[in-house]
Amino acid sequence: MTIITRRAALAGMAALPLVPGLARAETLGSITRFDPALDAVVDVNAPIEVIASGYKWSEGPVWVRNGGYLLFSDVPANIAYRWKQGGGAAPFLTPSGLQGPIPPTIREAGSNGLGIDAKGRLIVADSGTRAIVAVDLATKRRTILADRYEGKRFNSCNDVAFGRGGAIYFTDPPYGLTDGDTSPLKELAFNGVYRLEPGGKVRLVDDSLSRPNGIGLCPRKTTLYVAMSDAARPHILAYPLGADGMPRGAPTIFHDFSEPLGRKLPGMPDGLKVDKAGRVFASGPGGIYILSPQGKALGLIAMPKATANCAFGEDGRTLFLTSSDKIARVRLKTPGW
Known part of the structure; x- marks a missing residue:
């Protein structure tokens, strides 16, 4: 195992480009190699560059290829920001989630996970509205795609991933509700994982998880990954999917974060993304873990604060990375998409 510290990484670096609002581009964190296979993915000396900061809790990054910019959520602030190279970050959707006054029963009113669907729409896991919402990027017009299962309102939709034929998978923990599972707003007896069909039907994938959170699919769309932000079960689960996009058999544990959680590293299993080679980039205690298609930890992009999510962007x-109050980026050797 090789650990490259921030100081060592900085020692051989040329001056980084300036970022609006910062005197000089800040770097933080370090990259740890657990397996030699990491060397094909990222250089352990690559700097982790801060590109924006000052947020309450940054989440849900997505790169908009048709425009060349990053969108991300500040969930408690109810704002989605747009970042573009040379222009810095500025509010893009205000509010990003719940429209109108925020009642005391809602803890996180804003957008959470974001994605761009095949139609070019921004798909929002809207925590405050408790819905899956489509936003036209040009007009910013909102359309609620789903807000109920069997007539009962969702808890607080958290993250999204895209399956075959335009299906949307999403998670629905109670984080956005002030009182969580005991909230008077909670209409469902469970915290679910769902599949939203292109025609609008909502199908239940799993109702047995206490804290379903990040979600993603393998490149062939035959395996669904769900991260659990549960101290008793800090796992990423892998669900084999049938031709209809629904699970075939019980899920298996793809990766177990019990060991780093036991060392009290910052953060929990949260958001994840899958690259074109099937590697999973997953938030966990300590930062973003790079996992092989078989679930083996190849390395860690270590961050000093809890890191919620990640996304591939620019040229892929x-x-x-969305890490607490900061947005950062690191260059990879391999394309994510």
């Missing part, structure tokens, strides 16, 4: 070889 940049990984953007």
Whole structure:
């Protein structure tokens, strides 16, 4: 195992480009190699560059290829930001989630996970509205795609991933509700994982998880990954999918984060993304873990604060990270998409 510290990484670096609002581009964190296979993915000396900061809790990054910019959520602030190279970050959707006054029963009113569907729409896991919402990027017009299962309102939709034929998979923990599972707003007896069909039907994938959170699919769309932000079960689960996009058999544990959680590293299993080779880039205690298609930890992009999510962007070889109050990026050797 090789650990490259921030100081060592900085020692051989040329001056980084300036970022609006910062005197000089800040770097943080370090990259740890657990397995030699990491060397094909990222250089352990690559700097982790801060590109924006000052947020309450950054989440849900997505790169908009048709425009060349990053969108991300500040969930408690109810704002989605747009970042573009040379222009810095500025509010894009205000509010990003719940429209109108925010009642005391809602803890996180804003957008959470974001994605761009095949139609070019921004798909929002809207925590405050408790819905899956489509936003036209040009007009910013909102359309609620789903807000109920069997007539009962969702808890607080958290993250999204895209399956075959335009299906949307999403998770629905109670984080956005002030009182969580005991909230008077909670209508469902469970915290679910769902599949939203292109025609609008909502199908239940799993109702047995206490804290379903990040979600993603393998490149062939035959395996669904769900991260659990549960101290008792800090796992990423892998669900084999049938031709209809629904699970065939019980899920297996793809990766177990019990060991780093036991060392009290910052963060929990949260958001994840899958690259074109099937590697999973997953938030966990300590930062973003790079996992092989078989679930083996190849390395860790270690961050000093809890890191919620990540996304591939720019030319596909940049990984953007949302880490507490900051947005950072690191260059990869391999393309994410």
